[in-house]
Amino acid sequence: MQSENEGTWEAPPPPEKIEVEQPKMSEVATLGNIFFEPGRTFEDLRKKPRFIMATAIIAVMVTAFAFGLYYKVGEDGMRRVMAEQLEKSPQTSGLSGEQKESTIDMQMTIGSVVRYLMPIFVLISMLIGGLFYWLGGKAFGGTSSYMQSLSVWVYASLPPAVVGMIANFIVLAFKSADEIDVATASQRGVIQASPAFLMDGKANPVLATLVGTLDLFMIWGWILAAIGLRITNRISSGSAWAIVIIFALVGLTFRVIGSFFSGNPG
DSSP: OOOTTTTOOOOOOOOOOOOOOOOOSOHHHHHHHHHHOHHHHHHHHHHSOOOHHHHHHHHHHHHHHHHHHHHHHHHHHHHHHHHHHHHHOTTTTTOOHHHHHHHHHHHHHHHHHHHHTHHHHHHHHHHHHHHHHHHHHHHTTOOOOHHHHHHHHHHHHHHHHHHHHHHHHHHHHHSOGGGOOHHHHHHHOSOOOSGGGGSOTTTSHHHHHHHGGGOHHHHHHHHHHHHHHHHHHTOOHHHHHHHHHHHHHHHHHHHHHHHHHHSSOO
């Protein structure tokens, strides 16, 4: 005799509801909050990585400074600086006048192209930086995705870039063109927030590059990066700082090598 419920179909119980973390900030809000609430901003970026608007802002400001520096110094000033660099370099100091003039013409053309392509270079640098942080996070047992790591690199760069560029624009507007060291300004800006401004960078380019690492804007970016890496990777503060310091030392090594061969602080 069959039981009363035998053969009766019953629907399976519904699956447990999975709660997905939703971001609480818009992308516009993250642009402002990164200055005042970096921890909460990176928590939001962990839930939904964002980087387009921040990258665009940095690219526009860097490009504007490159054009501003060029127009402030003028073509004659740029040519004069390039001629000085050719004289300082052992590889080019022995060139004839005609060869030097041809080399300067080529450098001026390259410089013009680079200024227009600056947004692309900024984007590429951000993509590579995000890759470095992603690999570094994985090496220390982190759990972040590439997009999260890219967001950390971009948003850690945003506040120092914005404040630093605004300060550079102000100084560029009021400083005489004759007082601007174009070779240094093209790499580090016209304002220095490190003890390196007390040194003669041309006399001691390598030492000035090393001391220039104590730049307040650079340190600000490191602090933000350590916060972001810790939050997005779910790793300790020590591990996050280790990643930041390792890549900072790698960057410093390349700048020191560049300053040694160019004779200009990097």
